[in-house]
Amino acid sequence: MRRAAVLLLLVLAGCGTDDESEPAAKPRLVVSAASSMTEALTACSKTYAGASVKLSFAGSDELAAQIRQGVPVDVYAAANTKLPGQLEQEGLLDRPVEFATNQLVLAVPATSGIASVDQLGEPGVKIAIGSESVPVGSYTREVLSRLPADQEKAILHNIRSNEPDVKGIVGKLTQGAVDAGFVYVTDVNAAGDSLEAIDLPEKLQPQVTYAAGVVEKAKQPEAAADFVEGLREGGCADALEQAGFGRVP
Amino acid sequence: MTVRSAWFPALLAAALAATIAFLTLPVVAIFVDSSPRDLIDSLGEPGALDALWLSLRTTAAAMAVILLVGTPAAYLLATRSFRGRAVLITLIELPLVLPPAVAGIALLAAVGPSGIAGGSLEALGIELSLTTAGVVVALTFVASPFYVRQGIAAFAAVDPTLRDASRTLGASEARGFARVMIPAAMPGLAAGGALALGRALGEFGATLMFAGSFQGVTQTVPLAIYDRFATDFDAALALSAVLVAVAAGILLAAKLVAGSEALGRAAR
Numbered sequence: 001m002r003r004a005a006v007l008l009l010l011v012l013a014g015c016g017t018d019d020e021s022e023p024a025a026k027p028r029l030v031v032s033a034a035s036s037m038t039e040a041l042t043a044c045s046k047t048y049a050g051a052s053v054k055l056s057f058a059g060s061d062e063l064a065a066q067i068r069q070g071v072p073v074d075v076y077a078a079a080n081t082k083l084p085g086q087l088e089q090e091g092l093l094d095r096p097v098e099f100a101t102n103q104l105v106l107a108v109p110a111t112s113g114i115a116s117v118d119q120l121g122e123p124g125v126k127i128a129i130g131s132e133s134v135p136v137g138s139y140t141r142e143v144l145s146r147l148p149a150d151q152e153k154a155i156l157h158n159i160r161s162n163e164p165d166v167k168g169i170v171g172k173l174t175q176g177a178v179d180a181g182f183v184y185v186t187d188v189n190a191a192g193d194s195l196e197a198i199d200l201p202e203k204l205q206p207q208v209t210y211a212a213g214v215v216e217k218a219k220q221p222e223a224a225a226d227f228v229e230g231l232r233e234g235g236c237a238d239a240l241e242q243a244g245f246g247r248v249p
Numbered sequence: 250m251t252v253r254s255a256w257f258p259a260l261l262a263a264a265l266a267a268t269i270a271f272l273t274l275p276v277v278a279i280f281v282d283s284s285p286r287d288l289i290d291s292l293g294e295p296g297a298l299d300a301l302w303l304s305l306r307t308t309a310a311a312m313a314v315i316l317l318v319g320t321p322a323a324y325l326l327a328t329r330s331f332r333g334r335a336v337l338i339t340l341i342e343l344p345l346v347l348p349p350a351v352a353g354i355a356l357l358a359a360v361g362p363s364g365i366a367g368g369s370l371e372a373l374g375i376e377l378s379l380t381t382a383g384v385v386v387a388l389t390f391v392a393s394p395f396y397v398r399q400g401i402a403a404f405a406a407v408d409p410t411l412r413d414a415s416r417t418l419g420a421s422e423a424r425g426f427a428r429v430m431i432p433a434a435m436p437g438l439a440a441g442g443a444l445a446l447g448r449a450l451g452e453f454g455a456t457l458m459f460a461g462s463f464q465g466v467t468q469t470v471p472l473a474i475y476d477r478f479a480t481d482f483d484a485a486l487a488l489s490a491v492l493v494a495v496a497a498g499i500l501l502a503a504k505l506v507a508g509s510e511a512l513g514r515a516a517r
Contacts, residue, residue: 061479069482126379128461133480160379161461162468164475172461176362177378 027223032063034079035165044239059134059165074224077212079135096213099231101246105197121154131162140182291487300473311388323400353458383460392449403437443503
């Protein structure tokens with residue numbers, strides 16, 4: 001009963017509008033994808049041939065939690081390989097594959113005086129990062145941990161918000177609520193002229209790899225497998241590349 | 250009773266049963282799998298206690314503002330008639346129907362760093378976004394209409410002869426307001442206060458957008474629940490149960506206050 005109630009709640013909360021005008025022949029595919037792919041996947045899903053795609057974007061960790069609670073999803077595409085790997089081990093996701101890479105950058109408003117990570121520890125600098133459980137947050141902590149201890153401490157001291165997903169960080173940046181934030185280069189591209197990306201030094205850059213898989217309880221397993229394949233080649237791969245994602249070697 | 254007249258009461262009963270089931274099932278589900286032991290364990294975690302303490306502090310601050318400013322404002326709107334009164338009331342009620350995300354955007358656009366009043370606030374050295382004060386602003390914005398709206402109705406419902414009597418006995422309006430009108434309107438005010446308190450305690454969207462999420466500074470219980478949802482569903486459930494218990498306690502207390510005031514008046 002508890003499961004049923006939770007499921008009901010999540011379905012009520014998570015589902016958007018039902019589009020009943022879709023032709024019956026196309027399978028309806030529900031894709032849970034990391035926030036950082038919002039622009040790229042929204043663009044390509046409109047012309048996606050294999051299925052009528054319904055997208056649900058949130059932090060990869062929130063989406064994984066929904067799948068654990070039994071929310072009916074066909075495809076799970078995350079901003080790391082760890083969460084899909086965990087779901088696979090729990091028997092909830094079928095053989096996830098790596099499909100794209102991304103780059104963590106320091107994002108600042110276009111008018112900002114900040115030009116490097118070295119300035120982040122200065123007094124009064126306000127920073128937003130991802131919360132610990134969302135991939136962008138754990139990549140960021142990985143970067144910070146590679147800095148000298150006193151610099152890491154100074155930066156952590158300047159963090160004003162731990163956002164649940166990259167969109168939250170970008171919003172705080174574009175509104176001028178913070179001076180800097182760690183996001184993906186694709187987020188800065190998507191934000192247009194308002195934000196500037198500062199590349200991280202080579203030795204700080206974490207390996208950011210996205211992975212996706214077919215959810216075990218998928219209602220459309222075949223169409224879902226095609227969609228996952230399309231993230232690597234054809235399908236939505238071009239849209240991802242245009243948005244600034246890298247191809248997996 | 251004939252068969253023909255029985256269908257309507259049956260329909261009413263069915264509607265009530267559906268309402269109760271729909272509204273209580275999710276709340277019951279929170280408690281089904283979180284034992285008292287889980288609740289205590291979840292509170293043992295420092296982040297949870299920080300969130301609870303922050304929620305109580307910010308909600309109390311928001312309620313203080315709402316009661317101090319909202320009560321006289323509601324009194325004025327209830328006891329005077331002037332041009333544009335209906336428009337004012339509608340403006341006050343507007344945040345009631347705003348989605349929380351809109352409230353968050355609106356606050357950023359108004360008093361955020363690049364908002365229309367952001368520059369003036371900055372000149373005064375006031376910083377709201379990403380601060381505890383910002384949480385209080387967000388809570389006050391979304392919760393106050395619940396109180397003011399109910400307050401207007403409560404003051405308007407007070408028998409005018411009661412107010413006039415205190416006037417003819419020589420009491421100033423301020424004295425009449427404090428000694429006659431507020432006690433007379435108390436059940437309605439308490440109900441409005443309870444609604445506003447519940448809304449403030451549960452505020453999520455506007456807080457996250459305007460004030461962000463930082464443990465001990467802006468991460469209230471609803472934000473802490475969302476944070477835990479991804480990593481530890483049981484902890485999220487337990488923290489939810491705590492919030493339900495606190496909210497239920499507040500609602501019950503408000504009902505008792507309203508009830509005893511009403512009884513006290515009747516006995517007088």
